Amino acid sequence: MSGCVIAVDGGGSGTSAVLLRSGCPVAFAEGGPSNPNDIGEDAAAETVASLCRELLRKAGESRPSAVYAGISGILGHEEYMASRLRAEFSCPVSAVSDINNLFGFLPGDGDAAALVCGSGCVCFLRRGGELIRIGGWGYLVDGICGGGFAIGRSGLEAAFRAADGRGGPTGLSAAAEEYLGVPADGPAATRVIYAGGKPLVAGFATYVIKTAESDAAARSIVAAAADGAAEMAAAAGKAAGRSVDCVCGGGLFREPLFRVDFVSSLEKRCPSVRPVFPGAPQLAGAAAAALRFAGQPVPDGLPERF
Numbered sequence: 001m002s003g004c005v006i007a008v009d010g011g012g013s014g015t016s017a018v019l020l021r022s023g024c025p026v027a028f029a030e031g032g033p034s035n036p037n038d039i040g041e042d043a044a045a046e047t048v049a050s051l052c053r054e055l056l057r058k059a060g061e062s063r064p065s066a067v068y069a070g071i072s073g074i075l076g077h078e079e080y081m082a083s084r085l086r087a088e089f090s091c092p093v094s095a096v097s098d099i100n101n102l103f104g105f106l107p108g109d110g111d112a113a114a115l116v117c118g119s120g121c122v123c124f125l126r127r128g129g130e131l132i133r134i135g136g137w138g139y140l141v142d143g144i145c146g147g148g149f150a151i152g153r154s155g156l157e158a159a160f161r162a163a164d165g166r167g168g169p170t171g172l173s174a175a176a177e178e179y180l181g182v183p184a185d186g187p188a189a190t191r192v193i194y195a196g197g198k199p200l201v202a203g204f205a206t207y208v209i210k211t212a213e214s215d216a217a218a219r220s221i222v223a224a225a226a227d228g229a230a231e232m233a234a235a236a237g238k239a240a241g242r243s244v245d246c247v248c249g250g251g252l253f254r255e256p257l258f259r260v261d262f263v264s265s266l267e268k269r270c271p272s273v274r275p276v277f278p279g280a281p282q283l284a285g286a287a288a289a290a291l292r293f294a295g296q297p298v299p300d301g302l303p304e305r306f
Contacts, residue, residue: 003021003022003065003296004019004020004021004026004059004061004064004065005019005020005021005064005065005066005067005068005290005291005293005294005296006018006019006020006052006055006056006064006066006067006068006290007020007068007069007070007283007286007287007289007290007291008034008048008051008052008067008068008069008070008071008286009070009098009101009281009282009283009285009286010033010034010035010044010047010048010069010070010071010072010074010098011033011034011035011071011072011098011118011119011250012033012035012038012072012073012118012119012120012198012199012202013033013118013119013148013199013202013203013251014030014031014032014033015030015031015032015033015034015047015048015051015071016028016029016030016031016281016283017029017030017031017048017051017052017054017055017283018055018283018286018287018306019055019056019058019059019061019064020287020290020291021059023291023296023297023298023299023302024299024305025287025305025306026059027055027058027059028055029051029054029055029058030051031047031050031051032047033047033199034047034048034071034072035071035072035073035074035119036071036073036074036077036080036081037073037077037138038073038198038199041077041080041081044071044074044077044081045080045081045084045085048069048071048081048085049084049085049088052064052067052085052088052089063089063090063091064089064091065091065092065294066091066092066093066094066290066293066294067085067089067091067092067093067094067290068093068094068096068286068289068290068293068294069081069082069085069093069094069095069096070096070097070098070099070100070101070285070286070289071095071096071097071098072097072098072116072118072119072120073120074095074096074097074098075097077095078095078096079095081093081095082094082095092293092294094289094290094293097124097131098116098282098286099114099116099122099124099131100114100286100289101249101282101283101285101286101289102114102115102116102247102248102249102278102282102285103126103247103285103289104284104285104286104287104288104289104292105247105276105278105280105284105285105288105303106245106247106276109126109129110126111125111126111127111128111240111242111244112125112126112244112245112246112247113125113126113233113236113237113240113244113245113246113247113273114126114246114247114248114249115229115232115233115236115246115247115248115249115250116136116249116250116282117146117147117148117229117248117249117250117251117252117253117258117262118147118148118250118251118252119139119147119148119149119198119199119202120136120138120139120142120145120147120148120149121135121136121142121145121146121147121150121228121229121232121250121252122134122135122136122232123135123136123229123232123233123235123236123246124236125236125239125240125244127239127240132236132239134232134235134236134239135232135235139198145225145228145229145232146225146226146228146229146230146232146252146262147202147225147252148202148203148205148206148251148252149198149201149202149205150225150228151204151205151208151209151221151222151225151252152201152202152203152204152205152208153201154208154221154224154225155172155175155176155204155205155207155208155211155218155221156172156176156184156193156201156204158170158172158217158218158221159172159173159175159176159184160184160185160189163183163184163185163186164185167217168217170211170215170216170217170218171211171214171215171217171218172207172208172211172215172217172218173185175204175207175208175210175211175218176189176204176207178207179203179204179207180192180193205252206255208221208222209222209255209257209258212257213257222257222258222261223261225252225258226258226259226261226262226264226265227261227262227265229252229262229265230262230265230266230268230269231265231269233246233248233266233269233270233273233275234266234269234270234273236273237270237272237273238270242272243272243273243274244272244273244274245273245274245276246266246273246274246275246276247276247278247285248262248275248276248277249278249282249285250282253277259277262275263275278303279303280303280304280306281306283306284302284303284305284306285303287302287306288302288303
């Protein structure tokens, strides 16, 4: 059997995967969302399996020696995902929360925190080998929690409030019209929003952040979301009882404005937490975790190869 290893980083907006041979990435693939809470267990497992098949085809491999899948929203669905992948690829499989992809950037297994801000937001503290969850209870429960859905929802709400007189004028009205393709002031807009659901609402976050550069309403939304994320990281620091690194990943941290607001809020809330921003996509952390799972060494400079 080949010694190739497959690593998967899956979320509510999309999924990326890499096949590694002798610790080096040789093939990449991207697909749709794989969060089982959003699209169901079957669809999530098929997204991951199809990417694995694509990688094997690209690399000219028959099957992997191990598959590691770090997937958003997988808690409670781990065994289903793992059993589906084991049945198809006949190899050891690790199906875990995508938070482990961030821990992959850190050497060793000491106390640390990891925070993901993508469509949603969740933080985990790794303390004494135990994972302690902070936040990330889903978009139906969490409010302004640092995720793209929360930002997008607040931005759309501000646009509607401006339209019906409950709120003041805001550049989010024009941004929403551009994004939705219809004015954000009537039934046509709500039809588009409810047809698109969570992914569409979360996608508006990038428009809100861009608008925040010159609009007070949008600026306050971004600041509140970043503070919500900082609150999670601060809670991890307090639970750790000591200084800890917090690896920060997810699409929102690629937005300079969100990142600046987050760092500022975290310094005020809990300066003992040191934010770490990997200079590589989260898939690189998943690759390191996959190699460790397969019992293979992690080569120096792995993140620079992504």
